[in-house]
Amino acid sequence: MTHIVRTKQLTRAYKGKEVVSNVNLNIKQGEIYGMLGPNGAGKTTVMKMITNLVKPTAGEIEVFGERLTDKSYRQLGRMGTIIETPVFYDKLTARDNLDLHCEYMGYHNKKSIDEALELVNLKGIDNKSVKDFSLGMKQRLGIARAIVTKPELLILDEPINGLDPLGIKELRELFKMLGKEYGITMLISSHILGEIELIADTVAVMNNGKLLQEVSMEHIAKQTTEYIEITTGESNKAAYVLEHYLQISNVRVTDEGQIRIYDSNIPQSEIMKTLVMHDVTIESVHKKKGSLEDYFLSILNGGGIVA
Numbered sequence: 305m306t307h308i309v310r311t312k313q314l315t316r317a318y319k320g321k322e323v324v325s326n327v328n329l330n331i332k333q334g335e336i337y338g339m340l341g342p343n344g345a346g347k348t349t350v351m352k353m354i355t356n357l358v359k360p361t362a363g364e365i366e367v368f369g370e371r372l373t374d375k376s377y378r379q380l381g382r383m384g385t386i387i388e389t390p391v392f393y394d395k396l397t398a399r400d401n402l403d404l405h406c407e408y409m410g411y412h413n414k415k416s417i418d419e420a421l422e423l424v425n426l427k428g429i430d431n432k433s434v435k436d437f438s439l440g441m442k443q444r445l446g447i448a449r450a451i452v453t454k455p456e457l458l459i460l461d462e463p464i465n466g467l468d469p470l471g472i473k474e475l476r477e478l479f480k481m482l483g484k485e486y487g488i489t490m491l492i493s494s495h496i497l498g499e500i501e502l503i504a505d506t507v508a509v510m511n512n513g514k515l516l517q518e519v520s521m522e523h524i525a526k527q528t529t530e531y532i533e534i535t536t537g538e539s540n541k542a543a544y545v546l547e548h549y550l551q552i553s554n555v556r557v558t559d560e561g562q563i564r565i566y567d568s569n570i571p572q573s574e575i576m577k578t579l580v581m582h583d584v585t586i587e588s589v590h591k592k593k594g595s596l597e598d599y600f601l602s603i604l605n606g607g608g609i610v611a
């Protein structure tokens with residue numbers, strides 16, 4: 305597995321107080337990696353360290369397989385970033401801003417300016433000066449600037465801030481397309497669970513400067529599938545009966561002693577009948593679905609996985 309970014313025990317302190325503590329991120333090639341956490345969790349600081357805007361107090365960063373140092377200009381040239389609110393030359397047009405950026409980055413394929421403007425839906429208004437742009441238009445121009453040099457890694461700090469629902473949807477599709485068509489790896493932060501959920505392949509949950517969990521959406525999907533929950537005073541016996549007489553292998557007993565049966569094709573009535581036949585007393589049976597929100601809240605509240 306090729307990793308585009310890896311951090312090891314990454315730490316940053318301001319005046320002795322750690323705002324990022326021992327963070328280990330593993331961002332794989334081609335994936336959308338979502339960093340989720342409330343305001344102040346340390347997401348921006350992590351991104352600033354990966355882009356060399358802030359120096360770590362301790363720990364290491366590896367980008368494109370090489371350790372990041374003060375002289376990693378080549379690695380930085382392979383990244384496109386928006387960190388905090390993008391700043392432009394207000395009196396210049398959108399096109400001129402992108403043109404200047406290409407000059408500055410030493411990127412001479414000017415055809416990509418048209419492509420970038422087209423991708424973010426600013427093609428018709430690229431000759432307007434940026435001072436007349438709405439917040440959403442500036443945000444899209446920021447993304448155009450981040451992708452104009454065809455980076456291999458995009459780092460986007462809260463890219464949907466200030467966008468209306470349609471704009472958010474367009475960006476979501478753009479990110480997915482950039483991943484799929486151009487193979488660009490993306491690190492995207494957000495404090496909105498619903499957003500990260502819709503685009504990310506892997507999610508890092510941060511709070512108070514700490515990485516609470518790094519988990520694939522595939523794994524989360526398994527945790528949030530439908531299950532049958534049986535309340536009984538005899539959970540171990542019930543689990544035994546289900547496994548031995550119905551060959552149900554995906555049975556879990558929760559801390560509260562409830563039985564959960566995941567992805568079973570056996571009808572609920574059959575399960576009940578078998579338990580009763582083996583003298584298991586049942587208090588209640590419910591069909592349930594774990595929500596993604598429960599899952600993340602349990603992580604943020606210091607619990608493990610919603611069992």
Ligand SMILES: Nc1ncnc2c1ncn2[C@@H]1O[C@H](COP(=O)(O)OP(=O)(O)OP(=O)(O)O)[C@@H](O)[C@H]1O
Pocket residue numbers: 318323341342343344345346347348349350
């Ligand atoms: N230059 C700085 N000096 C002192 N404290 C800082 C500095 N930069 C960030 N912090 C503090 O570090 C903590 C993490 O900030 P950071 O911006 O990384 O969080 P975040 O998760 O990106 O949240 P937000 O979305 O609000 O920016 C905050 O408590 C912030 O006040």
